[in-house]
Amino acid sequence: MNLQQFRFVRETIRRDFNLTDAARHLFTSQPGVSKGILEFEDELGVQIFERHGKRIKGLTKPGQAVAQVVDRIMREIDNLKKVSDEFARRDEGSLVIACTHTQARYVLPKVIPAFRQLFPKVHLSLAEGNPPQLAQMVLQEQADIAIATESLALTPGLETLPCYVWEHTVVVPPDHPLVELSRKKGFSLTLEHLAAYPIVTYDRAFSGRRSVDKAFDGKGIEPDIVLEAIDADVIKTYVDVGMGIGIIAGVAFEPARDTNLVSLPAGHLFGEQTTRIAIKSGVFLRDYVYTFISLLAPELDPEQVRDQVERSQEE
Missing domain, CATH: 1.10.10.10 (Winged helix-like DNA-binding domain superfamily/Winged helix DNA-binding domain)
Known part of the structure; x- marks a missing residue:
């Protein structure tokens, strides 16, 4: 053989x-x-x-x-x-990052420039997809790491680490009735408020959609979801043209750019979501991959990350 x-x-x-x-x-x-x-x-x-x-x-x-x-x-x-x-070409190589559109558009631009300054000879690639696809990319070693909210922690063969916590937000035009209501003293956004309008939100595989569905189901409310999309930019576009109110990840709302919309925090309705970093169990990681992880999630202790990964290699 x-x-x-x-x-x-x-x-x-x-x-x-x-x-x-x-x-x-x-x-x-x-x-x-x-x-x-x-x-x-x-x-x-x-x-x-x-x-x-x-x-x-x-x-x-x-x-x-x-x-x-x-x-x-x-x-x-x-x-x-x-x-x-690692020893022959310590600062050279490639890093393929499997991620959702939200990560690529709103999170990684704050990380990749800093990484490039440290490792200018490392070739970076972004591979976008939905969370189940990202998990398969890592399992089949088409990507070195995956970043997503859904599915990763439930996928056998992957080691996952918490990256950051986020909450949903509702986006509406400035003249929407919910904006006026939100200015009233003691106002608290409810699921009933949202269910009164057509909703544009993520596809079921993305960005905490499971939490959105679970919240409505728990109240026995059937929301009027008129459009599902795979990224926040599309959702915001259709909210802007009057198709409905949007439910997106809070990290995907940028006040300086999204001046045509108003954000209404909805974490109290749908809970906190944890975005995770995933690697394949048992795979050797170059030092620059650990550096990338530490830039992406500074609160993670690099040595603890390394210990967890190395333990998975031994199992």
Whole structure:
């Protein structure tokens, strides 16, 4: 058996058992991948993949165990390369950050310039998606870290760290009735107030949407959500054209820029949300990744982060 066969098996699984797609990503031929896998199965004496004719449909029971071992071996091979780079090219390399639009647009611009000053030779890439997609990017090692609110802490195979806490805000035009109400002494925004208007908010996979739905469900209120979007800029745009009131992450409202809107804090309605940083368990991290994490979440102790990551590598 050899590393090439391990790569064939791992990539076939990652590409949903599509040999053509696996071959394309490995820059080789589909027959070569198929032959390598068959030879690997012959050498092991077990069938790794379930087949229907020539098509691979999934993993056999022994194949599931083999896949875990292969993934562990390939992860350690990748770790060796990273260890080598850490000492041979300490301040050079790449960092792929998987994040939502909110992180890319409103949070990372405060972090990336500072990181670039410290590590000008590190190539940075942003890969945007919804939280489940971000988790898969890290698990498949297409990204080094992921930053999101939903899903990450619930995803097996990821180590997560709290990054920052935020609350929702409601955005409305300056002449909206809720603005006038908010100026009255003793006024407190309620779910009933919000339910009286059409609502524009996040898609169900994003930015604390689960908390929004849970709050309304708890009161037995069915909100009139007329549009779901994947980022706050789109939500604010449709609020501005009069489609409804918006519910967005508080970090996505910028008073200096969003002069056409008014923000009404809604943390008391939907609770605090925790954005988390995720890395793949057992993966070696370059020193500059720890630096990036410390810039993103200064309240995290760098040594405690390193200890938690290293413990995950040993497990």
